[in-house]
Amino acid sequence: MxxxxxxxxxxxxxxxxxxxxxxxxxxxxxxxxxxxxxxxxxxxxxxxxxxxxxxxxxxxxxxxxxxxxxxxxxxxxxxxxxxxxxxxxxxxxxxxxxxxxxxxxxxxxxxxxxxxxxxxxxxxxxxxxxxxxxxxxxxxxxxxxxxxxxxxxxxxxxxxxxxxxxxxxxxxxxxxxxxxxxxxxxxxxxxxxxxxxxxxxxxxxxxxxxxxxxxxxxxxxxxxxxxxxxxxxxPLIYNNAYKHLQVHILPEKMHNIILKNQKIVFDYVLKSSLSANDVHFLIDDGFGSLKTKPTSISIKEQQLTLEHIFERTGFYDVHLYIKDDLISTYTFKVKSKI
The missing domain is CATH 3.10.620 (C8orf32 fold)
Known part of the structure; x- marks a missing residue:
C-alpha cells in the first residue's frame, strides 16, 4: 500500500x-x-x-x-x-x-x-x-x-x-x-x-x-x-486540458468562419514543455476523422503556438490532442469567400 x-x-x-x-x-x-x-x-x-x-x-x-x-x-x-x-x-x-x-x-x-x-x-x-x-x-x-x-x-x-x-x-x-x-x-x-x-x-x-x-x-x-x-x-476544453495547460489563448471562440487558405493560430501557455511529436489534431470533415499534424508547431519554453491552413472549403471539427489526451474542440466553416 x-x-x-x-x-x-x-x-x-x-x-x-x-x-x-x-x-x-x-x-x-x-x-x-x-x-x-x-x-x-x-x-x-x-x-x-x-x-x-x-x-x-x-x-x-x-x-x-x-x-x-x-x-x-x-x-x-x-x-x-x-x-x-x-x-x-x-x-x-x-x-x-x-x-x-x-x-x-x-x-x-x-x-x-x-x-x-x-x-x-x-x-x-x-x-x-x-x-x-x-x-x-x-x-x-x-x-x-x-x-x-x-x-x-x-x-x-x-x-x-x-x-x-x-x-x-x-x-x-x-x-x-x-x-x-x-x-x-x-x-x-x-x-x-x-x-x-x-x-x-x-x-x-x-x-x-x-x-x-x-x-x-x-x-x-x-x-x-x-x-x-x-x-x-x-472553446470547449476537456478535463485533460487542466493537466497540460496553464492558459488557453487562441482561438477565442469554438465556432469559427474562415477563408480557404487562411492561416489559423492556436496559442497556449503550457505547464511544462513538450515535444512537437506530442501534439496533433484529429480533424473530422464529415466523411471521417483523420489524425493531422498542424501546418506548423512552435514551442518556446512553455509557449505552444500552432498554425493550420485549410486548403478546401467545408465544415471541420478540430480536436486538439497533447499526447493521448483530448484537450479542446473547435469548429471551422471554411468558405471560398465571406
Missing part, C-alpha cells in the same frame, strides 16, 4: 510542480500524504478529520491542499442525483413555491447522501470543502454558476454547477473538487476516482473558459467585461 501511495504522490507532484506559480516553493507531498493516509473515512467529526489532515502542516496552502485532496479522493460524484436535481429545477423554474419545496427536499437528500454514503454532486463538494476549510480557519466560499461540459451550454436556463474560492495570503484562488475527483459514466452512473490536480488553484483565465459565476466578481479576471455570451462562445 505504501508503494502505491508514493507512486501516486510522484504522479501528483509532476502535475502540480509547474502549475501553481504563486506557491513554487511549496512541496505538497506532505499534505497529499496526510490526505491519502488519513484513517478517518467518515464525516461524523469534522474537527477530528481536519486535525488529522492538517497535522504538521505549516502553511495555509498546505492545509487547504490536504482538505481538498481528501475530499477529491474520498467523495464520489453521483451523476444520477445531479440529473434528478437538474430535471426538477427546470421543471419548476417558473413555479416558485414548488421550486422552493423541491430545493428543501433535495438539500436534505443531498446532505444525507454526502454524510452517509460519501456521494454527492457539485453543491455537496463545494459545501464540504467550505466546512472543512472553516474548521481549519481558512476563508473559503461557495461559488454558484455555469459549468461548460458540452457545446449546448448556451441552452442552459438555470445555473448547473458550484465550486470554491479560497483566500490564501490575502489573494483568492479557484478550485473545483467535483471535476477533480474523477469521471462518472453518464450511461451507467458508475464513478471512477481519477484525481486531476489541475483544478487546484487554477489560473482564472483558464478557469473562465469552463466556469462562469452568477456573481461576476468571482471571475477573478482583470477583464471584468467578460460576458456570459463570450463564455458560451468560447
Amino acid at each position: 505504501k508503494n502505491v501511495l508514493h507512486i501516486l504522490l510522484f504522479l501528483i507532484a509532476l502535475q502540480t510542480d509547474a502549475q501553481i506559480s504563486d506557491f513554487k516553493s511549496i512541496d505538497f507531498k506532505k499534505a497529499d500524504l496526510n490526505a491519502l493516509e488519513c484513517d478517518i473515512k467518515s464525516l461524523d467529526n469534522l474537527p477530528k478529520l481536519v486535525e488529522q489532515l492538517t497535522l504538521n502542516l505549516t502553511t495555509d496552502v498546505e492545509r487547504f491542499r490536504a482538505i481538498y485532496m481528501w475530499v477529491s479522493t474520498n467523495i464520489a460524484n453521483d451523476y444520477s442525483l445531479y440529473n434528478k436535481n437538474m430535471y426538477n429545477r427546470r421543471r419548476f423554474k417558473d413555479k416558485a413555491q414548488k421550486l422552493e419545496s423541491w430545493n428543501k427536499r433535495f438539500n436534505k437528500t443531498l446532505f444525507n447522501t454526502l454524510t452517509e454514503d460519501k456521494k454527492t454532486i457539485c453543491t455537496g463538494y463545494a459545501y464540504i470543502i467550505r466546512e472543512l476549510a472553516k474548521v481549519a480557519n481558512l476563508d473559503c466560499r461557495i461559488v454558484n454558476g455555469y459549468g461548460k461540459v458540452s457545446t449546448t451550454i448556451d441552452q442552459l436556463d438555470t445555473p448547473n454547477h458550484s465550486w470554491n474560492v479560497v483566500k490564501l495570503n490575502g489573494k483568492w484562488y479557484f478550485c473545483d473538487a467535483t471535476w477533480a475527483s474523477g469521471i462518472p459514466d453518464p450511461e451507467t452512473n458508475f464513478f471512477t476516482f481519477n484525481f486531476n490536480s489541475g483544478y487546484f488553484l487554477t489560473d482564472p483565465k483558464l478557469f473562465a473558459i469552463s466556469h462562469y459565476p452568477i456573481d461576476k466578481k468571482w471571475l477573478l479576471l482583470e477583464d471584468t467585461d467578460y460576458s456570459f455570451e463570450e463564455f458560451t462562445e468560447s
Whole structure:
C-alpha cells in the first residue's frame, strides 16, 4: 500500500510542480500524504478529520491542499442525483413555491447522501470543502454558476454547477473538487476516482473558459467585461486540458468562419514543455476523422503556438490532442469567400 501511495504522490507532484506559480516553493507531498493516509473515512467529526489532515502542516496552502485532496479522493460524484436535481429545477423554474419545496427536499437528500454514503454532486463538494476549510480557519466560499461540459451550454436556463474560492495570503484562488475527483459514466452512473490536480488553484483565465459565476466578481479576471455570451462562445476544453495547460489563448471562440487558405493560430501557455511529436489534431470533415499534424508547431519554453491552413472549403471539427489526451474542440466553416 505504501508503494502505491508514493507512486501516486510522484504522479501528483509532476502535475502540480509547474502549475501553481504563486506557491513554487511549496512541496505538497506532505499534505497529499496526510490526505491519502488519513484513517478517518467518515464525516461524523469534522474537527477530528481536519486535525488529522492538517497535522504538521505549516502553511495555509498546505492545509487547504490536504482538505481538498481528501475530499477529491474520498467523495464520489453521483451523476444520477445531479440529473434528478437538474430535471426538477427546470421543471419548476417558473413555479416558485414548488421550486422552493423541491430545493428543501433535495438539500436534505443531498446532505444525507454526502454524510452517509460519501456521494454527492457539485453543491455537496463545494459545501464540504467550505466546512472543512472553516474548521481549519481558512476563508473559503461557495461559488454558484455555469459549468461548460458540452457545446449546448448556451441552452442552459438555470445555473448547473458550484465550486470554491479560497483566500490564501490575502489573494483568492479557484478550485473545483467535483471535476477533480474523477469521471462518472453518464450511461451507467458508475464513478471512477481519477484525481486531476489541475483544478487546484487554477489560473482564472483558464478557469473562465469552463466556469462562469452568477456573481461576476468571482471571475477573478482583470477583464471584468467578460460576458456570459463570450463564455458560451468560447472553446470547449476537456478535463485533460487542466493537466497540460496553464492558459488557453487562441482561438477565442469554438465556432469559427474562415477563408480557404487562411492561416489559423492556436496559442497556449503550457505547464511544462513538450515535444512537437506530442501534439496533433484529429480533424473530422464529415466523411471521417483523420489524425493531422498542424501546418506548423512552435514551442518556446512553455509557449505552444500552432498554425493550420485549410486548403478546401467545408465544415471541420478540430480536436486538439497533447499526447493521448483530448484537450479542446473547435469548429471551422471554411468558405471560398465571406
